[in-house]
Amino acid sequence: MRIPSLRLLSGFEAAARLGNFSRAADELHLSQSAVSHQILQLEEQVGMPLFRRTGRGVELTVAGEVLQRSVLRSLESLKSGLGRIETYLNPGIVTIVCPAPILHGWLQSRIEQLQLAIPSLCPVLSVDETARYIDEDDVDIMISNRPIQQAGLVEVPFLQDEWVVVANALSAKRLAGIPIEKHHRETTLVCLEESLTNDEIASIFRNQLNGFKKSALYDDQRLLLDAVIRGRGIACLPFLLASDEIKRGNLVILRDYPRVPSTTWWISRIADQPRADIVIETVDWLLAQSNLK
Known part of the structure; x- marks a missing residue:
């Protein structure tokens, strides 16, 4: 079936909502005969009557009620889309x-x-x-x-990014007085899956982080950041990812671990x-x- 024009559907929507062709014509700045003609054209396209007359007004048939629901959904979707377009026209x-x-x-x-x-x-x-x-x-x-x-x-x-080894503030305070070779006895390691095969930081994982038990592996750096903040272990993270939490004092860069240039x-x-x-x-x-x- 050919989709009716927006002009016909607008006339139908107004008449259905107001229950009167004359009031619909006033709202749309048309004559009553123009609205009646639009409704007739629409009924011819859908192949069945959409209104029945009741006294001085009209009411929807079953087919009209079905069409009204579809038209209302479509018009709301159109208004929403136009609203989004208007937002993107903001010069700022x-x-x-x-x-x-x-x-x-x-x-x-x-x-x-x-x-x-x-x-x-x-x-x-x-x-x-x-x-x-x-x-x-x-x-x-x-x-x-x-x-x-x-x-x-x-x-x-x-x-310029770099890899740093971090802990939350409480863990960092606890580790501060302990030699680095004994850190693995005091905490665990959380890390990215990709870190295990990342050539940039392979030397850290082979050396300073080698003895740590891995308590969790993540595939998203933001989840890893959250895990360290929650105290689930220390982690080797990109500095730019952790920088705001370091500034806030929630994370501390562990000074005994190397910092490795990155992206x-x-x-x-x-x-x-x-x-x-x-x-x-x-x-x-x-x-x-x-x-x-």
Whole structure:
């Protein structure tokens, strides 16, 4: 069946809601005959009557009630979609795509400061790892572990990460007075599955962390961070993921363990004038926070 036009469905919705063709015509700024003609066209398309007359008004038939429910759902969906589009027309919207650990550990703690510096900014923060391109419609700024190598971009090194061994404040205090070779007797190790085969930190796991009992393995860095904060053991974590919790005093870097250089994170935006000056303001502010300055 051909889907009726929105014009016909709007006339039907108004008449069904108001129970009167004349009042529907007034609401839609049409004549009563125009609304009656719309309803007739709609009934011809669906192949059955949608209204029955009752005194000075109309009421829905069973077919009309079924159609009304469908039309109301469709109109609500349409209104919701238009509302979302209106939101994205906000000139202060800047979409930033960023890996979850960097957003969770480094960027999230700076959003309030960023918005104080740029009051009109409304960031859209995404961890969508399927995003591969920056454009003027969906993605304004991307933070990634390598240059995107898309034509027409400004791409610069932004943050330098490193692996650090951390414990929560209580565990760190307990371990502070104990020689490192005896730490494995006092606590356990929680770690990422990928850490077991990560060449960057293989030497730490072969040496300083070799004697520890592994109490849990995770496949998400944020879950590992939460486990260490809860005191489930010590862990080898990316510094940028743990940095906010270290600043808050919830985590402590254990000083007797090596710190190993890790990922260099890059920030990218369109090289030419982006869709709004606020994109450049945001990138400039983020770069001012860089630990590679």
